[in-house]
């Protein structure tokens with residue numbers, strides 16, 4: 001990691017830089033009910049990320065291409081966490097997982113990433129340093145700042161952005177076009193925002209009917225609370241050794 005010289009941080013006061021982790025942009029309907037919440041962070045604790053990466057490389061060792069989707073990607077912390085993790089595990093082999101297709105229907109949040117430098121808290125930075133094996137500078141351009149802010153101004157590098165394709169899209173529609181084979185789908189902490197129980201059910205039913213062979217679904221704490229893990233199992237998916245990670249039943253003869 002390259003530490004840049006200390007200089008006044010022009011981004012803090014004003015104009016403020018947007019922040020990773022602290023966006024927490026709630027979109028409410030006219031009655032004040034939350035329709036969407038963008039809260040997210042790098043390497044959230046509900047996934048055992050290192051084992052997840054081992055698992056993906058093992059599962060897809062014979063594949064030339066794997067289709068990876070992050071639905072409800074918010075500010076990109078989730079697909080960026082995964083891209084850095086896979087890239088760090090094995091740069092050459094990781095190419096088959098890229099680009100990660102990251103979708104969100106909140107244009108505001110996607111534009112933030114494209115247009116701004118972003119403030120990351122040291123807790124984010126520590127995790128990125130850890131999961132990138134100390135290669136923060138490979139994935140983020142780091143801007144000068146004051147140490148007492150407990151944050152840094154960073155911007156994803158071309159190298160990182162090149163591994164992810166951000167698309168503004170409603171995943172209730174995109175779900176119909178999921179490839180049936182060799183697909184990894186992250187639907188973490190998004191299902192509660194997809195409408196009433198019937199709409200959520202319809203979305204999960206489409207997921208389970210589309211993903212047929214050699215596929216993986218990753219859910220979040222919010223989905224687990226809604227019983228989505230059980231619904232995946234009822235539809236024939238199998239829990240893996242990693243919490244919140246489910247896979248399609250292997251066909252006979254498949255490793």
Ligand SMILES: C[S@@+](CC[C@H](N)C(=O)[O-])C[C@H]1O[C@@H](n2cnc3c(N)ncnc32)[C@H](O)[C@@H]1O
Pocket residue numbers: 036037038039040041044071072073074075078103104105106109169170171172187188189190193194220
């Ligand atoms: C709580 S965040 C989850 C972020 C990330 N997946 C995670 O777990 O850290 C939920 C995201 O889902 C997005 N979202 C909600 N409904 C959506 C829809 N119908 N299509 C696409 N994105 C949606 C929101 O804009 C928000 O960014």
